[in-house]
Amino acid sequence: MSETFTGWLFDVYPNETNLTLWLIGEDGQRHRLSQDFSVSVYASGPFPRLRQLWKWLEEQPVQVSLARQERKDVFRGMAPVLAVAVAQPARLDELFRAMISKFPDLTYYDGDISIPLRHAAAFDVFPLARCTVEVQGEKVVKISPLNTPWDLEPEAAPLRILTIEPDCDPARGTPKTITIAFERNNYTLPINPDKKASLFWTVRADIKRFDPDLILTSWGDTWLMPYMVKTAQENAYDLPLNRDEGQAVVERKEHTYFSYGQIVYRGQQVHLRGRWHIDRENAMLWKDYGLTGVLEMARVTRQPAQEAARLSPGTGISSMQFVTALQNKILIPWHKHQAETPKTAMELLRSDMGGIVYQPTIGLHREVGGIDFVSMYPGMMVKYNISPEVPRAAADLEPAPSDPGIVPLTLAPLLKKRLALKSALLTLSKFDCRRPVIQTMASAEKWLLVTCFGYLGYKNARFGRIEAHEAVTAYGREALLRAKEAAEALDFEILHMYVDGLWVRKAGCKTPADFEALLSEITERTGLPISLDGVYRWVVFLPSRVNEAVPVPNRYFGVFQDGTLKVRGIEARRRDTAPFIAETQMGLLELLAKAPEADGLKDLLPKAQAFVDKHLTALRKGQVPLEKLLVSQRLTREVGEYSSPSPAARAVKQLQVAGRTVRPGQRVRFLFTLGRPGVHAWDVPGEPDRRCIDLHRYAILFERAVETVMAPIRQSVAGGAEGECLYLFPVNKAWREVKVEIAEDL
C-alpha cells in the first residue's frame, strides 16, 4: 500500500497535528506530505518537584507522554531527568512556556530548539537533502537521506525561481519600474501610482502561472510582500503566496540587535510555507555569497533556507552544535535571557587581547613572505579537543587524550569539508565552471568557523566557557611564537606578526619555493597546517597618524608577485569612505602594482602623480558624480540619543524633518556641503545643488587618502633625489605643505 518517492527535501514545518514536509520529486512534482514527529523537553531538579511537574503535566490540555530517563548534561555528567514528549510539535512552545512559569526553579533542556532543527537531527536530513521517502497515503512512514551536508558536490535541486526587483529601494525613493524574471522570461513593467492594484495582480498572476519554489526579491521583506498581503486583506482577494494554502504567511517584525560589536538592523521579514521567499537585501549572506552561499549555509547548519538566508553569526554555529547534541543524546541547556550582561573579557573576531600583536617595522619592505596558519583557531579547537566540558592542561600543543567534546565534534566535519573544497580548488583549472560555486561554499563556511571561536567565549552560549576560549588563544600564542622561532632559526627577519600570521624576509628569498623550508620547519615545530599567503614584491606597514614614530599593526598594503594587491585598514577598506576617494586610492595602488619589483616604483611616480592630478582636477571642476562623493555611516543609536552633532547625526535630522526615520543599525548617506549644517542627506527628496558641495573638504579627504599611499612610497624611492613636488602632509592633524624631493630624471 505504500509508495516511494525520491527527490529533494524542500521544507519542514509543524502543522496542527504533526509535520508538513515538502518534497521536490525527481518526477518534477511538488509533493506535500505529512509526518508524525514527537518532540521532547527535559527537566531536572529535586525529585519531589519533578513529581509535582509530572502531576501538573498530566492535567494539561496538551497530550504528553512522560518518562524518567538518564541523560547527559555535558557540564554535570549523567543526570536523572523527566522527559516530556509532545506528539503535536506545534504545541511544544506553549507547553514549555507554561512549564517554566509554573516551575521556574527546575533546570530545563531542549525546550527552545526549533522543530525543523529537531527533524533534521532525528533523520539526518537538511534542506534540499536528496532523500527516498516511503509514503502511505500522504503520510511519510520512512525517510532515508541519500547524501550528507558534507558532500563536496551536492546534486543541484531543480528549483523554480521567480525573481522580482523594483528599480530602487522603496524606503529611499519611489520605484518607477519592476523587473520580473522566470527562467528565460524577463520583463520590466512601469509601476503606475494611479492604478494601485495593478502591481498586485501582476505579481499574483506570475506566482499562479509559474508556481515558483523560490520567490527571490529585492526589498520583498519590507516592501513587496507586505504590500501583497495588505492589498489582499483589504480587498478580500485570494493570494497564493504560500504553496501550502492552509498555512498563514509568517511575518516577523523589524528589530535591532547587537552582534559582534556592531548594531545590526534587520527589517521585517516575510516567510512563506511550501515556497521560499528570500529578500536579497535583507539577507545577511546573500550579498556576499548569493544563493549558493544560502544553500550551503542551510546544508551545514540545517536551518530552513528562508532562515539560513537571514541567519546571524551565532545562530548558525549554535544550530550546528544543537544538531550534534541532539544526535549524540546530549542535553541542550536552556538559558534564561540575561538582560544585564556584565562586561566580560570576551573577545570577538579581532581577538587582539588573546592573540599576539606585534609592532611591524614601519615603511616599505621588498620581497616579504606573508605566512598564515590555516583556519588557526577552529583547527586548534578540533586538534586539541577544546570544548567547554573537556578538562584542560597547559597549552603545550599536545592533543588532549579524552573523547572529542561537543565543540570539536561539531567543527570537525565542517573544517574537513572546507579543507577538501580548498584543495579541490587547487586542482581545478582556472576556467572550470565549478570553481565559483566551490569558492563560494568555502567562503560561507569560513564565516561559520570564525564565529565559532568567538562563541566559545560568550558566557550565555549553551556550549561556551571562558576557560576554553582562553585555551584557544593560549595555543594560538604558543603556535605563533614557535613559528617566530622557526623563522629566526632559519635567519629570517620578522617584520610583523598578527594573531595567526607573520611577515618575514630574508635576502635572496623571492619565490614561494624559497619559503618552503620555513613552512615545513613551522609545521615541524607546531604540528599545525600553515600556508604561504604569498610573496610580496613589496609591502608597506604604516605608522600611526597620531604619532608617526609608532607603528600600527593593521594598516598596511602590498603587492604579491602575481600583481594582486592586499590592502588592510586604510581608507579604501572603510565603508564610510566616499567611493570617489576609495576608488582613487585603489586606482593608485593598482597603478603602482604594475611595477614588476619595488625598484620600478620610481619610474611609476610621474604616472601616479598624473593619475592623482587628473582625479583632483575632476573633483575641483565638479565632474565627479555626486553618488561617488556619498559618505555612508551606520547609526549606532536613536537620533535623539546623539549628544554631539556629528555629520551623520545632522544628516539623520534632515531625514527626520522630511518624514523619514532611520533606525539604529541602518545606514545614512550624505554629502559634505558648504555652510550650515555642513551635510546634505542623500535620501531626502529633491536634487542637491552641485554648487553647495564642500569641495575643499573633499580635497582634504582626497589628499589624505593619496598620502597614505604615496608618502611611504616616495620616502622609500627618494634619497638624494632632486626636483620637487608639493604635497599636503598630515602632521598631528594640522595641515602643512611639505616639499617632497623627487629625482629630476623622472
Add this chain to the structure above:
DNA sequence: TACAGTCGGGG
C-alpha cells in the same frame, strides 16, 4: 585638548 562617534576583521 577632550570627548563623541565609526570602523575593522574574514573573503
Add this chain to the structure above:
DNA sequence: GTGTACGACTGTA
C-alpha cells in the same frame, strides 16, 4: 533569538 572589545582614526567644540 544576538551575544554589547578595543584601538585607530576623524570630527566637533
